[in-house]
Amino acid sequence: MGDVEGRYTYKQLKEIADFLKETSKMEPKVGIICGSGLGTIADALVDPLVINYSQIPNFPRSTVKGHSGSLVFGCLSCVPVVVMKGRFHFYEGYPMWKVTMPCRIFKLLGCSYLFVSNAAGSINPKYKVGDIIVLRDHIYYVGLSGYNPLRGPNEWEFGPRFPPTSNCYDVDLRKAGMRIAKELGYEDRFYEGVYAALAGPSYESVAEARMLLKCGVDSVGMSTIPEVLVAVHCGLTVFGISIVTEEGNLEWAVTKVPNHLEVLAAAQAMEKPLREFVTAMVKFMGNKKPCRCGCC
Numbered sequence: 648m649g650d651v652e653g654r655y656t657y658k659q660l661k662e663i664a665d666f667l668k669e670t671s672k673m674e675p676k677v678g679i680i681c682g683s684g685l686g687t688i689a690d691a692l693v694d695p696l697v698i699n700y701s702q703i704p705n706f707p708r709s710t711v712k713g714h715s716g717s718l719v720f721g722c723l724s725c726v727p728v729v730v731m732k733g734r735f736h737f738y739e740g741y742p743m744w745k746v747t748m749p750c751r752i753f754k755l756l757g758c759s760y761l762f763v764s765n766a767a768g769s770i771n772p773k774y775k776v777g778d779i780i781v782l783r784d785h786i787y788y789v790g791l792s793g794y795n796p797l798r799g800p801n802e803w804e805f806g807p808r809f810p811p812t813s814n815c816y817d818v819d820l821r822k823a824g825m826r827i828a829k830e831l832g833y834e835d836r837f838y839e840g841v842y843a844a845l846a847g848p849s850y851e852s853v854a855e856a857r858m859l860l861k862c863g864v865d866s867v868g869m870s871t872i873p874e875v876l877v878a879v880h881c882g883l884t885v886f887g888i889s890i891v892t893e894e895g896n897l898e899w900a901v902t903k904v905p906n907h908l909e910v911l912a913a914a915q916a917m918e919k920p921l922r923e924f925v926t927a928m929v930k931f932m933g934n935k936k937p938c939r940c941g942c943c
């Protein structure tokens with residue numbers, strides 16, 4: 648599969664993290680990954696410091712429109728965060744260990760949380776463009792066919808050989824997310840659901856969309872799950888959302904097909920609610936006790 652050779656060593660990742668610590672002089676608590684067209688999340692940061700990927704030694708480059716290619720350090724609700732404007736996708740040709748390396752960098756920077764977002768197509772016909780799906784679980788089709796980012800020798804500095812994935816999306820954060828959406832007046836567009844990742848870059852066929860629906864999938868895209876697996880492996884607490892930017896085609900007599908410019912436009916139209924939601928969620932993460940027993 649050619650996806651294991653050349654992986655970053657712990658030492659190389661540490662060097663990247665040390666460079667970022669020195670440059671930013673910050674210890675972020677939350678790492679945020681922006682989906683396609685969702686980079687405006689970073690505009691909410693107070694005292695932002697932008698570091699382009701090209702300035703960071705050994706860092707991959709963004710190649711997809713809507714992923715500008717920079718890390719932004721700053722504060723949201725007085726909580727130090729680092730925002731990744733521009734994720735890496737498997738379909739760009741990157742091996743999974745490169746797609747997911749930012750999560751290990753977040754960990755080495757001192758983050759406790761990963762807040763991950765994506766632009767997605769809806770599979771569940773209930774969901775319309777502009778709805779937000781808080782991820783309850785996922786189906787990782789790419790991993791089921793062998794492309795798991797944790798394939799290869801285990802990196803014991805980060806986590807165990809066989810990490811469980813029954814609780815990838817923290818239940819307290821999911822509850823808080825739904826409560827915060829309600830408090831902000833957005834309860835009519837927030838749902839909990841299951842995200843599926845396909846390899847891309849082709850969008851799903853109608854037959855594939857129908858299969859996904861039968862499998863209980865609510866939203867579909869080409870990202871996020873590899874990042875979540877690596878984050879869970881190294882002990883980050885994960886919260887994820889899909890922003891519905893396309894409605895899936897479940898009938899063959901289609902007149903409208905997905906296209907990336909439409910995805911970007913739909914994502915950009917969500918700027919205000921998303922910014923309010925991310926700000927409130929990060930505030931919650933900043934105040935949360937490091938507890939997973941359900942008492943808080």
Ligand SMILES: O=P(O)(O)O[C@H]1O[C@H](CO)[C@@H](O)[C@H]1O
Pocket residue numbers: 681682683711734736764765766767847868869870871906907910
């Ligand atoms: O998942 P994000 O990065 O938001 O992007 C989604 O949008 C692109 C397709 O339009 C694909 O990259 C898909 O994964």
Ligand code: HPA
Pocket residue numbers: 766767768769850851867868869892893894895905910
């Ligand atoms: O409709 C979609 N399908 C798959 N991936 C996507 N990413 C954004 N929109 C879509």
